[in-house]
Amino acid sequence: MPNYKNINYSVLELAVVGQDIPHTEVFENSVELANLAESLGYKRFWLAEHHNMVSIASSATTVLMSHIASKTSTIRIGSGGIMLPNHSPLIVAEQFGTLGSLYPGRIDMGLGRAPGTDQVTAHAIRSDRMNSVFKFPHEIDEIQRYFKNENKNTKVRATVAEGIEIPMYVLGSSTDSAHVAAEKGLPYVFASHFAPSQLFQAMEIYYKEFQPSEYLDKPYSIAGINVVAADDFDEAEKISTSSLKMMLGVMTGNLDYLQKPQEMSPELKELRENPAFERMLKYSFVGDKQTVKEKTEGFLKQTGVDEVIVASHIYHQEDRLRSFRIFSEIMEEINQPVEANIKLP
Structure with a gap:
């Protein structure tokens, strides 16, 4: 069945830190990926906010956003997302207002309410964050107000944000955020x-x-x-062992750097088939181009979403770049029938 809706595709970057890879190289790899994504037609390059995780270096999210925006030209740069209960709405407005002036028309603001870390670290970030969690919808309103020109008449202003247009997205991993996004008439991003x-x-x-x-x-x-x-199924399976071991660390609380890939072993296959893993990795597509294309097409038909955003936890940079190249080819092929609309009777 032909596809009559052009599906945007984007990158979700966590600046994952691999074993024996210094942070300077991690950030260089993020820039390289962003430039490749821009050249391949990816819509956005979003950075996630996580804290106190040795394997993730995107903790200073807006700082890294600015760096990558300065090294690219057209691709949208955004937060996927800023965990709002960790921050003051005023500071968020000032940071994104500044980004919006530095990189006009290219900045997205994705907002979530999860901590992006463990509870002890969340408390260290902001001791009153639980109050902010319950005020999440109101704090979205507050940020929006700071961006309005009418806010010039109030006592508290984010002057660098006033009049700046920054699209806002509500992020979520449960139904709670769906109600918020719908009520406020904002785009919705599901994890x-x-x-x-x-x-x-x-x-x-x-x-x-x-x-x-x-x-x-x-x-x-x-x-x-x-x-x-990857170019063949077995190679993709081997590359995926790094993310499998990373997920095991997340689930067991034994966090570590992203490990080098290894041959897919019977033990790792058994781990992948564990019900808890299967549930978490339901939408993890591993394989050659045709395999990933079939799974992606199935996902898009089932969900009807307007856009898909891709995370890829791959140790070797060349393998990661190749994976994103292949996925862009897949999306070009999936979107190709859209062009045929003009030929329909």
Whole structure:
């Protein structure tokens, strides 16, 4: 069945730190990937906020956003996302207002309410963050207000944000955020790449309850997937062992650097087939081009999302770049039937 909706595709970058790879090289790799993504037609390059994790270096998210925006020209740079309860809405508005002036028309603001870390670290970041969690919808309103020109008449201003247009996205991994995105008429991004269980329920809520706003006249949805693509299936399986071991560390609380790939072993295959792993990695697509294409097409047809955002935890940079090249080819092929619309009777 032909596809009559052009699907955007984007990158979710965590600046993953591999074993024996210094942070300077990690950040250089992120820039290289962003430049490649820009050349291949990826819509956005978003950076996640995580803290106190040796394997993730995107903790100072807006700093890294600015660095990558300075090294690229056209691709949208955003947060996937800023964990709002960790921050003051005023500071968020000032940071993104500054980014919006430095890189006009290229900055996205994705906001979530999870801590992006463990509870002890979350408390160290902001001791009153639980109060902010419950105020998440109101703090979104507060940030939006700081960006309005009318805010000039108030006592508290984010002067660098006033009049700057920064698209805002609501991120979530459960149904709670779907209600918020729908009520506020904002685009909705679901973290199905690591929390797939409530994807369809959340999307149903979002589309059913969506209220048009000054920011968006109809729903716009994005969903995350993991992709490890290679020129042949066995090579992709080998490359994917790094992310398998990383996920094991996340699930067991034994966090470590991203490990070098190894041959797929019976033990790792058994681990991958564990029910808990299968649930978490439901939308992790590993294989050659045809395999990943079939899985991606199935995902897009099932979900009906407007955009897919891709995370790829791959140790060797050349393998990671190749995976994103293959995925861009896949999306070009998936979107190709759209061009045939003009030929239809």
